[in-house]
Amino acid sequence: INTAISSAAEDAMLKVAPGDYVGDLKLDVERLTLKSIEKHGAIIEGFIGINVSDVTVENFHVDYTDSDRAPVDLMDAEGVTIRGNKIEGGSDAGGISTWTGTSDASARAYGDVLIEDNEINNGPIGLVIGNEEANVVIRNNIMENPDNEGIWTMKNENAEFIIQGNTVNDAGLEDVKIVDEPVSVNNEISPYGMIMTTLRENEGVESVNVEWMEQTGTQEEMGEYVVYDSGRSEYNEDYEARDRPYIEYEIIGTDIDLTFNNPTNHDYAFDHRIDFEEGKEHNWTGNEIDEGELKGEPFGEVYNTVTLSEETGNAHEENVSGDEEVWTGLRLGAEQNDYMGWIIFERK
Structure with missing residues (x-):
């Protein structure tokens, strides 16, 4: 040879x-x-x-x-x-x-x-x-x-x-x-x-x-994520049925596949937070939301926003994983009635 x-x-x-x-x-x-x-x-x-x-x-x-x-x-x-x-x-x-x-x-x-x-x-x-x-x-x-x-x-x-x-x-x-x-x-x-x-x-x-x-x-x-009872996932499903902005998720072991969906013609900024990372202030930080499911809650800070619009497309996928928890929600965009609070995933 x-x-x-x-x-x-x-x-x-x-x-x-x-x-x-x-x-x-x-x-x-x-x-x-x-x-x-x-x-x-x-x-x-x-x-x-x-x-x-x-x-x-x-x-x-x-x-x-x-x-x-x-x-x-x-x-x-x-x-x-x-x-x-x-x-x-x-x-x-x-x-x-x-x-x-x-x-x-x-x-x-x-x-x-x-x-x-x-x-x-x-x-x-x-x-x-x-x-x-x-x-x-x-x-x-x-x-x-x-x-x-x-x-x-x-x-x-x-x-x-x-x-x-x-x-x-x-x-x-x-x-x-x-x-x-x-x-x-x-x-x-x-x-x-x-x-x-x-x-x-x-x-x-x-x-x-x-x-x-x-x-x-x-x-x-190996731990798996579970959906913490944040009281937010139910109206997220209702939004999907009414063609409003909504979030789909699939738990795969210690990963979470998130899909942000915006079937409307308006701009919305979805967000997710991994573990206890610090957010950033924006123009609305310090103000309260005036209407909708989150009425009276603060706009808060932003973490990892994804803006969806007619120009950027109607859906975006993210694969995320954290040591302890992952949050995802929607609290910035055209219509406050369409905002949704944090859906929280905790590792058990």
Whole structure:
């Protein structure tokens, strides 16, 4: 296989027949695709080292139980795809990892990284990103008996992660550990949101640690939002029936999908507040509402307003999540008779 790799042109695809192949593979041709014709039929008795950009490794059985490096070693891998492989590890460095065999390893994976549909025994998916930007997707993998974590990542301050559909069984420590604060995980930017979305999007993951905040969450601790009896949701439904401004919501685990609707020809400013964030004063702050369901109540402050009109459209969707509570309502716009007070969601 190494002979074929060394003579391959960039952008080549090499298909490998079933059989046992003894020795290490070193991928040093850019944009190379290396694929086992039969899934797990080509058995590599050694490690696969990747040191170039835009390489794909697919459908191999990698059997490398030595502890000196990972079976699939992302030495300096930009834009790598690791898909559909069965990987036998041998230590906490096993599996698919950025690893060179020394504690001060400079190995890294960055750019567009896709790791999906792999089966890993006795090892993790472990990624050092470095200072580069990265869009990392870790999806639908199974990790069995990793010594420490099932998935870990570090030096990832410029990385965005999608972590979905993974299963970790019998990890020595947390199932997932994110050492340094990334840009986002599953589009969440808060530590709590990263923990909750990782638990929600990975039913086979029981614990998630965000080390920079020294926080760990588990499936047992996941709370769900409930609608607090704020006395506001009933007339919200009545407004919908009468083609007045209204708010739709769907509770999905710890997220709330809000849809603001304005079927009228007038301008209205819907609002939502997450946890106890401070609002901003506006021209009407300090005045009282003169009529309608909120007559006598103060206009108050604004938080995260969304104005809907004929020009901006009649509907707007927001996905929100908070540590403790979310408020949403309508108290600015053309007709005070159409205002609605806060619908309050509390986490229980």
